Amino acid sequence: MTAAQKAIPVPDELNAPYWEGAKEHKLVLQHCSGCGLVSARPRVICPRCHKEEFEWKQVSGKGIIHSYVIVHQTTAAGFQDEVPYVVCHVVINEEPTCYVTANLLVDPSEYDKLTISLPVVVDFEDRGNGVVVPQWRLA
């Protein structure tokens, strides 16, 4: 199984809620308790208001494509047999500075239709052994 060879995200003390949320098929992101800033990758201090308190909350899972890449050649573990595939940076609806990166699960026959600003929704890919990763699909 190629899928079993893909890199496994290892939760740490900062980002564990993100991966725990994924297991429940929820996109859970860190929100600043001071100003509400939503961050794709967890912070220890808010760059906007410098508060150090955060809450983890589920977001809508909706956003638009900021940019993407169609990978044809890679050394990334577990992906050599999966080319082409799309790596997609999505701006979530709740926060214009928050980009969530994942694969865009789309058939290559649809690549011609891809462009920036297309709406997308989150999906969750179960890769076995308790590993679940957020992914994007066209809305």
Next chain:
Amino acid sequence: MAFNAANEVAIVGIGRTKMSRRGERAIGALAVEASLNAIADAGITLRDIDGLSTYPESTGPGVGPTPGVSASGLQWMVQGLGIEQINWWSNGGGNISTAIGTAAMAIATGMCNYVLVWRSMYQPRSGAFGSGTRGSSGGGAPREAPKAGGGNAYQAPYGMGDAPTHFAAAYMRYMKMYGARREHMAAYALSSRANANKNPYSMFYDQPMTFDDYMNCRMIADPLCLFDCDMPVDGAAAIVLTSADRAKDGPKPPAYITALGSGGFNWKNRPPEEWQNDTARNLSRTLWASTYMTAKDIDGCELYDGFSPDIYWWLEEMNFCGRGEAFEYIQNGRIALGGELPINTFGGQVSEGRLHGIAHWYEGVKQIRHEADDKPGDGARNIVHNGRPAENILVCTGMLGHGVGVILSDEPR
């Protein structure tokens, strides 16, 4: 606040080695050879060098695991060169441009008389360039799933690893925003290759490229094809900086640093590809603030091109054209030798090889000396406008926040 060009720093020595694909020689030996060449070119001796600056020290792009064999950090180089005493050193920064920028400031503030800056590049013996530092598997199919922690947890599980998977996204967005196509980028691919065909150091010296070659090239990370990516090599280059007063004593015409700007950061620079525009934007703001000159005074440019769309970010943010206009600006021979604004007259990294920025500085000095030769004395790559040799060359290298750009001039301005 801006760099004070009245401090009059100059580059007075340049040296380099040949490049090769996974060559036989120790990387440290290449760094020493390039450095001794630069010192001799400056008309001084090793003992005159009292400042050292490089990037990186131990880990980073173009660096292998074993000092001397696959790396030439400062600690190793003190041994490799046999340095007895120095007054100033630096091995920080984010790439070689910042090592050069801080060297210029060390000269300007009187910390030392002559700074040697070197950069060596080690081509990984397996796997893709950048895969080691970006946490993918390296070459071959792994038997077990690698563990991805920290920031890499958000990338490796999605097949983000090799550099093109990071850098292609900004180009894709640009193409979709402005209607740029690969046909437009062919103008840079072909002009840089034509320049490399005049450069005996180039890995592509004997390999011309046609429009069809470029358009039919295989995709790596769409929209980046193989020829949009620079060529990893083994190799090294070095430069020597000193004050304008001392520069006058040297055997070669000095290349005066008449403007200097710095890259920069913005907390909103996520996803990572957004760094690229901001590096150039901040560099532009600070560079033009340091001089009375404008883009119209520039005779040619040496612009960092780890990937060919980097040219667009530089041209637009450095005020040669408006945002979203670079793909049209580069058409019709404008950036080729003989054109209005020749760019990367040595071939750039996409057509010469990947010396990670320092070759751009080397070539900038060559242009100011009017000795950009194929064979010594033929001036095959010299920039000339209406019979007037180049007087001001813009050199900008760096990426991902880090970066330093300068105007190199034939006289203090």
